Amino acid sequence: MLLKKIKSEGLAHLSYIIGSKGSAVVIDPRRDCEIYLNIAKENKLTITHILETHRNEDYVTGSMELHSLTNARILHGTFDFRYGEIIVDGQEIDIGSITIRAISTPGHTLESMCYAVIDREMGSEVVAVFTGDTLFVGGVGRTDLYGNNKLDEMSAMQYDSLFNNLMPLGDGVIILPAHGAGSACGSNIADREDSTIGIERRQNLFLQVSGKDEFITLKRDEVLEKPHYFEKMEDINLNGQPILGHLPITPPIPVHDVQSHRHHLTIVDIRSPSSYAAAHVTGSLSIPLEILSHYGGWIIPYDCPILLVVDSPDQLDSAVRALIRTGYDDIYGYMDGGIEEWFKATLPSSSFPIISASSLDIENKDLFFLDIRMDKEWKSFRTEMAHHIFVGHIVNRINEIPVDLNIVILCSTGTRGSLAASILEKYGRKPINLLGGMTAWSNAGFPTISNNL
Structure with missing residues (x-):
């Protein structure tokens, strides 16, 4: 039996290929799917099936792309999909000496499915289960995707799915989730990606509950951002993903052409x-x-071509893959010669200050401190000197940010602060990005408060 995990960084998406005796199945493929073809070729396997655990909301599923290259059957739970076939609870697929059994696990979404793996050469017991967004290492899938008015109902379904359908598989069963740490699809996801049902039973906060009511209360207390691009992904993954055929070509665009078209x-x-x-x-x-x-999905509009500015063309492959995974297919190109050529052509440029914590005068009345981290980060550790607006909400709340003061941006380390600064600058504010963010703020001895969540 072959089993390989493919990790897509950034979205913390985990997909899998499992094969035996010449045939293979891919679970929750990503859109840039040549990696599955390469693994199959290296191991003399033919991809015959594509299994989806649910209608993904955080990335464009690669099922249609992979199907166009392999003619593999696409199977998913019962929902109003415009492509593929329905697989139902208890249905089995034989792949060589492996049997894959579908398990209905509603909660994260109504059609969520998990897939148990039986290695018939070793016995009839389940040895592993692809848990999708139902069960993660350290966490479980979010249950608020249908709105807060449905949260209790979906959480109750998820409790039943976990305790009635997954836990009975056995403590020794390996779990193979669809996401790792950093995903927006759940909370408390551990940095490690390997676990078993038994380990999760003992260590996963959501599996320590005394009953369904306590589980629902935990789900009500979750603090999770819901990016607006989720709705775009849900629509694409319902109606069938556009087939690319290959990664979009990103030609070099001369700076004067960029200037002519930049609006x-x-x-x-x-x-x-x-x-x-x-x-x-x-x-x-x-x-x-x-x-x-x-x-990107928080900020970049979908109705406008994208022009990339890079340090080196070597960054293009990673950037294009990141963009197409969240549905940005219209990539105009990259700026030829980068910012240096832009300068040489004396075209409009801007800059803003960056500052270290050691140089920061927190008593300066001309400064307005803005914490742009996620709610969960802010609640656990913050300074009361800062106004809090998550970076993804700045545009909608821009009127809360003064025009006449210098805006010192606080994030964790300064990376998201650069994004926030670029948004503020577009709206006529005067940003200053604090290098090192809240980490540097704390290390400088500036006032903070912490909550134990």
């Missing part, structure tokens, strides 16, 4: 925060490459 483009600068602060195309967005997957 019809979304210019995304993926360079480091310090490079962006020093000089950037006026009106561009700073989304450093390491956060592009996670935060």
